[in-house]
Amino acid sequence: METHLLRTFVAVASSGSFSAAAADLDYTQSAVSQHIAALESSLGTALLTRRPVAPTPAGERLLEHAGAILLRIEAARADVRRVVGEPPGEIVFATTPLAAATRVARALTQLRQTRPGLAVTFEVARRDEVARGVASGAYHLGLVDGIAAPSDPLRLPDVGLLRTSAVAQEGLAVVVPADHPIAGRKRLGLAALVDARWIDAPAVSAPLDDLRAAVETDSLRAALGYAGADVRTLLELVAAGHGLAVLPASVSVPAGVAKVPVGSPRLVHRVELLHGQLDSAAASALAELLDEG
Amino acid sequence: METHLLRTFVAVASSGSFSAAAADLDYTQSAVSQHIAALESSLGTALLTRRPVAPTPAGERLLEHAGAILLRIEAARADVRRVVGEPPGEIVFATTPLAAATRVARALTQLRQTRPGLAVTFEVARRDEVARGVASGAYHLGLVDGIAAPSDPLRLPDVGLLRTSAVAQEGLAVVVPADHPIAGRKRLGLAALVDARWIDAPAVSAPLDDLRAAVETDSLRAALGYAGADVRTLLELVAAGHGLAVLPASVSVPAGVAKVPVGSPRLVHRVELLHGQLDSAAASALAELLDEG
DNA sequence: TCAGCTTACGCCGAGCGTAAATATG
């Protein structure tokens, strides 16, 4: 199974067309057809239906692996380059929206100010994009957040070798309208709220999927999805009674909404710093900054 | 980065010789040399020193990825075959030594008796070998054990897509000589024992590495390593005072040794069943058996 | 009918082996 065949297969499956994939990859349509034929004959089974072009069950299985394999190959290249190449003059730094709000991010902002010679670029992306980007070398550093049991690592998409060098964690809070019956309570078990109306705002709050996994229930149902990345908007949605949301306990909330710390189950909002191999200078600079934090 | 180049690279690095790798892979020594040269030029850096043949720093980084990539490719093939191929007439079943001792394993032994038409082969291997073997299709089912926080999954080596379909978990116990000061105690915090002399018997007890990760300390030091796979021998080593060991709480111990349940930190000995994609018949048969268990 | 995939076919170069050259301990 040669890598160029996998690459073509992924391109065809994702575009749904041999000719489109050919254009993407700078092959002729004929070459793409031959690639797919070679893969299919090497595996002894059809991988795609034609007209319409869609993966067969076997193709679906392969697809699940192919992306990961190609990504891992990119990660390998990036990792080797990090050992050999010049240290970059600019650091590209990706974070998930909530992670950026923590003291860790602030520390890195300091880095940018105290070392004006070193350009630092921030970029906000989804969690798996951050992980992929760091693995493949597109980003030098990544900051991701999520919900986990205390001192447990986050479950990141399988992306190869990623190192976690620093974390911050804090409790969770449920954000409710100020006039909600539970608004005055000091602590709260999530179990009491399984039937509540939730807002799923994966970009900006704890993704409901994380919560479901942690609570081990399917009953957290989203009444509303919010795809945006602005916390204030989310809080206004909560204030307007569209549903509840789970956020890190330290979030500051405006009038109109109240936050109630989550007491059980024991869960934390956790932030992890992702990186590939760092040279010792970069590593110690970071460690220093994160200590001050 | 073509797969055959990676394969050659891994073979050369692991054998420490171009000519040996060539013999392994049925190439000429010249072809191997060209493969390495191609990889090195494609990555723009030396990967191996010659005389002696050993990975450079960049080579080490690549090596860390290369094995995983090749394994994942095997896993992809195996996964596709599982969808397409005939269901196997024989089931090859691999377990880690301790996992085999659980009720789950007993249930699967029943399977073998109640369905004499279906041959079942047991094989005992190390945890990562089981995971690798299941991923690559060498084994149909795998049973692995390890230590984790309650209801946490085991941390398996990165091996691609593995499904976990059933688990058993139980507490841990420290096994000590009968005349040991703590032998009479009802519960025990591991922290009290960090300075004790431990026996590291990765094949047969909880690997110390798991414990270290769970306790988040480096101070668990092994006074003795036992590479064998026989629990009784390990217990005799404990009785003779060579050190302590951590085992699942249900292990039955002979006279001369005592077991003390571990109360904190909260950890469990956990058994997971690993498999690739199962057809629905196999899956339901298994589920049934494991429920009875 | 025709858009889009497959097949036929010829050409080029990647990659293999043989064998000579080179390097190192």
Place this chain on the structure above:
DNA sequence: CATATTTACGCTCGGCGTAAGCTGA
């Protein structure tokens, strides 16, 4: 000097493009 890797060189075949063929909406 012996052993092991590299380089030179020729050949074969894998894999690409062009173009003709096929097929289902």
